[in-house]
Amino acid sequence: MNKNLHPIFAKRIQQVLDENGWSMADLSRRVMLSHTSVRKWASGTSVASGERLKRLSAVTGRPEYWFFMEPGDESEGERAEPKPRVLDEKEETLLSLFNQLPEAEKLRVILHTKAVLQEMDLLKNDVFDLINGLKK
Known part of the structure; x- marks a missing residue:
């Protein structure tokens, strides 16, 4: 149908x-x-x-x-x-490579990238806290 x-x-x-x-x-x-x-x-x-x-x-x-x-x-x-x-050359390359991965690997890459970004955010907050602590 x-x-x-x-x-x-x-x-x-x-x-x-x-x-x-x-x-x-x-x-x-x-x-x-x-x-x-x-x-x-x-x-x-x-x-x-x-x-x-x-x-x-x-x-x-x-x-x-x-x-x-x-x-x-x-x-x-x-x-x-x-x-x-419009995607730049690096974004186009990354997307092209990503699209070639099997679905399970795509999910793994997404989860890994999210974890890396969360870790970077935590580090940024730690640095911010250190800087504020030095100013006091």
Whole structure:
């Protein structure tokens, strides 16, 4: 059963592809998902939600709710749409390498990176406390 259950979402995905000159493969790479997931979005058989919707919003520069609104429902002309942030060469390389990893390894890398950032934040707080202690 291959019904278009989410025609508005599918229209918006197609609009994003057309406006940016992207293929479905381009979008799948940018949102770090399989081509199959993006194809299901474009055909209206599924929609993005949760973290996937957040990534889609970040990549396209569109608010999350926009993907669920019929074109013309909001005053599109009245507000300037932010353009998606362009990735630099290092970010493109990192994303390309990340996308080649198996899903389990992707999760491991994400968890490790979060742990490193938390540790850096703790160290920053310790340094801040030391500096404040020296000033007293």
